Amino acid sequence: MLGVKKFLAITLVLALVVLGVAAKVKPIKLGAVLPLGDITGRQAANAMKLAVKEINAAGGVLGRPLELIIVDDEMNPSKGAAAIDKLATIDKVDFFIGGMSSGVHLAQIPILKKYQKITVWIGAASHLCEKALAGADWYFHLHPWDYQQGAGYAIGWKQILEKYPQVKFDRVFLAYEEGAFGTASYKAYLAMLEQAKQGEGPYVGLVKEFKGESFKSAAFGGGDYRAVLRLAKEWNPDAFIWAGYDADALPMMAQAKEIGFAPPIFIGAPPGWPADFGKSPLSEGVVLYGMWAPSLNKVSPVAEHFYNAYVKEFGEEPATYFAPLGYTNVYFLVEGIKKAGTLEKEALIKALEQVEYESPLGETLKIAPSAVIKHQGFTTQKILQWQNGKQEVIWPFEVQTAEFIYPFPKWEGR
Amino acid sequence: MAETKTHGRHQFTLPLLAIVALILIFIFKPYAVIYGVQRGSLYALIAMPLALTLGIVGILNLAHGDFLTLGAYIAYWIFNSTGLDPLLSIFAVAPLLFVVGAGLYKITVSKVLRAPLLNQLLLTFGIAMILEEVINLIWTSRPRNVYVNYASASASIGGFRFGTYEFSYLLAAVGVLVLLRLFLKHTRLGKAAFAVGQNPKGAKIVGINVEMIYLLIFSISVGIVGIAAGLTLPRMSIFPLFGSPFTLKSFCLAAMAGLGNLTGILWSGLALGIGEALVQSIEGYSGWSDIVFFGVLIAVITIRSYRGSYV
Numbered sequence: 020m021l022g023v024k025k026f027l028a029i030t031l032v033l034a035l036v037v038l039g040v041a042a043k044v045k046p047i048k049l050g051a052v053l054p055l056g057d058i059t060g061r062q063a064a065n066a067m068k069l070a071v072k073e074i075n076a077a078g079g080v081l082g083r084p085l086e087l088i089i090v091d092d093e094m095n096p097s098k099g100a101a102a103i104d105k106l107a108t109i110d111k112v113d114f115f116i117g118g119m120s121s122g123v124h125l126a127q128i129p130i131l132k133k134y135q136k137i138t139v140w141i142g143a144a145s146h147l148c149e150k151a152l153a154g155a156d157w158y159f160h161l162h163p164w165d166y167q168q169g170a171g172y173a174i175g176w177k178q179i180l181e182k183y184p185q186v187k188f189d190r191v192f193l194a195y196e197e198g199a200f201g202t203a204s205y206k207a208y209l210a211m212l213e214q215a216k217q218g219e220g221p222y223v224g225l226v227k228e229f230k231g232e233s234f235k236s237a238a239f240g241g242g243d244y245r246a247v248l249r250l251a252k253e254w255n256p257d258a259f260i261w262a263g264y265d266a267d268a269l270p271m272m273a274q275a276k277e278i279g280f281a282p283p284i285f286i287g288a289p290p291g292w293p294a295d296f297g298k299s300p301l302s303e304g305v306v307l308y309g310m311w312a313p314s315l316n317k318v319s320p321v322a323e324h325f326y327n328a329y330v331k332e333f334g335e336e337p338a339t340y341f342a343p344l345g346y347t348n349v350y351f352l353v354e355g356i357k358k359a360g361t362l363e364k365e366a367l368i369k370a371l372e373q374v375e376y377e378s379p380l381g382e383t384l385k386i387a388p389s390a391v392i393k394h395q396g397f398t399t400q401k402i403l404q405w406q407n408g409k410q411e412v413i414w415p416f417e418v419q420t421a422e423f424i425y426p427f428p429k430w431e432g433r
Numbered sequence: 434m435a436e437t438k439t440h441g442r443h444q445f446t447l448p449l450l451a452i453v454a455l456i457l458i459f460i461f462k463p464y465a466v467i468y469g470v471q472r473g474s475l476y477a478l479i480a481m482p483l484a485l486t487l488g489i490v491g492i493l494n495l496a497h498g499d500f501l502t503l504g505a506y507i508a509y510w511i512f513n514s515t516g517l518d519p520l521l522s523i524f525a526v527a528p529l530l531f532v533v534g535a536g537l538y539k540i541t542v543s544k545v546l547r548a549p550l551l552n553q554l555l556l557t558f559g560i561a562m563i564l565e566e567v568i569n570l571i572w573t574s575r576p577r578n579v580y581v582n583y584a585s586a587s588a589s590i591g592g593f594r595f596g597t598y599e600f601s602y603l604l605a606a607v608g609v610l611v612l613l614r615l616f617l618k619h620t621r622l623g624k625a626a627f628a629v630g631q632n633p634k635g636a637k638i639v640g641i642n643v644e645m646i647y648l649l650i651f652s653i654s655v656g657i658v659g660i661a662a663g664l665t666l667p668r669m670s671i672f673p674l675f676g677s678p679f680t681l682k683s684f685c686l687a688a689m690a691g692l693g694n695l696t697g698i699l700w701s702g703l704a705l706g707i708g709e710a711l712v713q714s715i716e717g718y719s720g721w722s723d724i725v726f727f728g729v730l731i732a733v734i735t736i737r738s739y740r741g742s743y744v
Contacts, residue, residue: 243710246465249464
């Protein structure tokens, strides 16, 4: 009888130990939603996997491994919203991460509000998303909002004008694709320049004359930019900006060459660049905006580590800034968990507010309030320039990797 | 006799009006005419094979534009693997697409020729979806380009500078039109195909192998798309959905020109191309080009239906 009691006691102790160990190693679940059919989402997902692999190899967080569950939103708002529900109810994730499209995110916000889990989002630049998230203190947004990007460019150009006095930025022509993306860019510029006329905002004293004209993007069956380029050529701007998609990039340059349009500053502002753009001689001297470039490897050890690890892991180069942003997404959250020493919501929010993470994007990520939300990460993009087939950082000057080529090189010989 | 004279006068009125309009546009917006002719020729070049299939096989191929995408990716792959110029790769891409067309016809299209129209549409729509997804899986959604110097070549007449490469679309469209007309009017096989298009049952009764004609015409159509693929590659970005807008435009041209009217497709393409370019050249109204495109299409179809109802 005594033997049976002893046996039961030992079994009970063993069961408790096993349960305890199991509870201790229960992974911390990160639920990511990304558009995997698009290069931005695919590479962000890869970078997240890389970050999780590195962190788990180093012993995990709070003694627990990370588990990454990725759901494809297919750039579809209803699928993006359903993905949040699935991650919360079926996968029972601890945190939401990821993001790309603003349209998808607008549909996700009501669902995120339902669960109110800590969310660290790397996409969705539209201020409409920001407005919808007013008061959500569990929400951390790492990508600059659209108006912050516009203001950041103004700061950058003002500093460039100071450093390079020969540069002029008085007359700006914007060619924008006629869809939502381009039209939003045009309206944002108009609003900021209107503000500048009243003596307010970042564009005061920068742009004196502005003109915009739409075109149909190749992404939607267009691709003939000659009319808008000719209009710009006749207007003779100091800076020509086109806001379209990656599919417009090289044909835009080829058609500018065809009509002999070479403004002193030629800026391209697509969300991503085509695979072969750098290989073309037409890319030389084109200015672009972005959060990251491989050339940051020259000035940032974290960027260099990320780049090499990504290439080694996936056998391809990270080609979009969503890759280092995805990597930052995971590391930022993990730094917060480490700092908090717990997954408890309030403590973790406080810890994330204090995190200073040196990111592969060439700048330290710190949280500060934006115009509407309490937790905003990055606020500016960088001014880059295609030089010898590579994107070089022109501004901020702290991470500048090459001198600014000005004016835009003539077409002859290209 | 008087009626014939009136009819004769009417026959010349429309082309005369078109020529006057063209001269006026050229005086005020010369670039619109040049760009319109170039772009319109491309529309016509891509639309002609669709019209050929529609007119003879009687099937509306919703995967038409996706064959253009496939051809462009094959040319891109050839360029990257061998360095072969995209224009020269036409000689490989067109036959390859001919074979792809033949294979798809045998496996799928031939099975639905007697099926209701909706089934045919669903089948070709399905083929389009599969092609787009397969291309996306192989090459991803990231746009690809081939840069060749001649694609941005230009010429100047006085202070008038314009691109020359896109005139190759006009040459190709005229070339394809002439060859197709020669084939259909002056070869035994072409005459047989013409007969099948007119009356398939009658053609079968007189001993024409209708199935073989369908196979041939469908394959030729897909093969011709390969020519357009090679021509557009140096000039445009390619991505999985690159060709799909051309399906709708091609169908519009076929509808505008009338079933089986290949020459009409060239004229329709030029008219719509110039109309589009003209709208694009008007400051502040460039976004209206699609409205004009479909507005002209609706007007032409409506006018034709009215005329048809009075004849």
